[in-house]
Amino acid sequence: MTLHRVSIIAALAAALLSAGCGTTSTRAKVERSRHQSVAEVERLDAARERIVKLEQDKVAQKEQIGRLEEQIAAHNKAEDLWKKRLAASQKEASRLQTEAASAVMSSVGVMPVKRTEPGPETEPFRLPASLVGRLNEMSKQTKAVQFDRKLKALKLDGSFMFGTGDVLRPDAQTALRDFARSMQLPEARSLKLLIAVQVDPKNQPPKELERLYPTDWHLAAHQAVAVHQYLEQQGLPAANVGVTVQQYPTNAAASRPRVEIYINEPDVNVE
Numbered sequence: 001m002t003l004h005r006v007s008i009i010a011a012l013a014a015a016l017l018s019a020g021c022g023t024t025s026t027r028a029k030v031e032r033s034r035h036q037s038v039a040e041v042e043r044l045d046a047a048r049e050r051i052v053k054l055e056q057d058k059v060a061q062k063e064q065i066g067r068l069e070e071q072i073a074a075h076n077k078a079e080d081l082w083k084k085r086l087a088a089s090q091k092e093a094s095r096l097q098t099e100a101a102s103a104v105m106s107s108v109g110v111m112p113v114k115r116t117e118p119g120p121e122t123e124p125f126r127l128p129a130s131l132v133g134r135l136n137e138m139s140k141q142t143k144a145v146q147f148d149r150k151l152k153a154l155k156l157d158g159s160f161m162f163g164t165g166d167v168l169r170p171d172a173q174t175a176l177r178d179f180a181r182s183m184q185l186p187e188a189r190s191l192k193l194l195i196a197v198q199v200d201p202k203n204q205p206p207k208e209l210e211r212l213y214p215t216d217w218h219l220a221a222h223q224a225v226a227v228h229q230y231l232e233q234q235g236l237p238a239a240n241v242g243v244t245v246q247q248y249p250t251n252a253a254a255s256r257p258r259v260e261i262y263i264n265e266p267d268v269n270v271e
Contacts, residue, residue, distance in 0.1 A: 125265050127152055128187040138178055145175050151262070154179060158258025165209050166222035168230060176227065179261070180234035190266040193236070195243045197224040197259055220245045220258075227259060242270030 135147035144160030205213040213219035
């Protein structure tokens with residue numbers, strides 16, 4: 001075999017080998033592309049499934065929220081109904097308690113008086129300066145007795161005023177006696193008084209007093225009568241002194257005195 005022929009055979013072999021390698025490389029690329037396409041399709045299918053699942057969950061959550069909103073609306077409606085019933089019950093209880101207190105006072109010959117606030121157009125009522133001076137002096141003697149110049153009222157703490165039940169303490173009698181003397185000044189003699197004893201419905205009289213005072217309303221009524229009768233004994237005309245029992249405003253029981261004696265104009269009816 002000549003050298004030239006060998007060269008030709010080698011060239012042909014190299015060409016055939018190069019063609020085979022090229023075919024193998026092309027097939028590998030096609031196979032890789034096919035695998036990538038399949039993987040991409042699988043990812044897209046998985047994503048679609050997740051989207052469908054999320055949409056289903058979203059619908060279920062909306063339905064659950066709708067049911068919860070209906071339940072909340074029903075609860076709110078029921079709560080409003082119970083609040084109305086409670087308010088009506090409290091109003092009725094207050095009315096019955098007031099009637100009971102009125103009956104207690106009426107049984108001892110004293111009619112309760114409803115205190116009314118003067119209208120904004122009413123001419124301001126001024127107490128005589130001499131009376132204001134005396135009441136201010138009383139306020140300086142003990143913190144349990146305070147004169148409220150704005151309200152024109154003498155305020156007295158319950159523990160200072162009463163011992164057992166409606167029994168007036170000695171210091172309370174002294175304070176009421178001084179007050180009665182002040183009200184007998186010539187310039188104050190015609191003024192009208194309203195004794196208001198405050199009631200805390202949450203409080204109950206001591207166990208040993210339940211027979212006489214089933215509720216704080218009953219005890220307050222007796223205490224109002226006791227103050228009224230004592231002032232009458234000190235020379236104040238019964239026609240000038242009225243009594244009432246009223247419930248403490250909400251959350252005010254701790255800050256309001258038990259007894260408040262309001263001083264009113266001569267033309268106010270307190271009988």
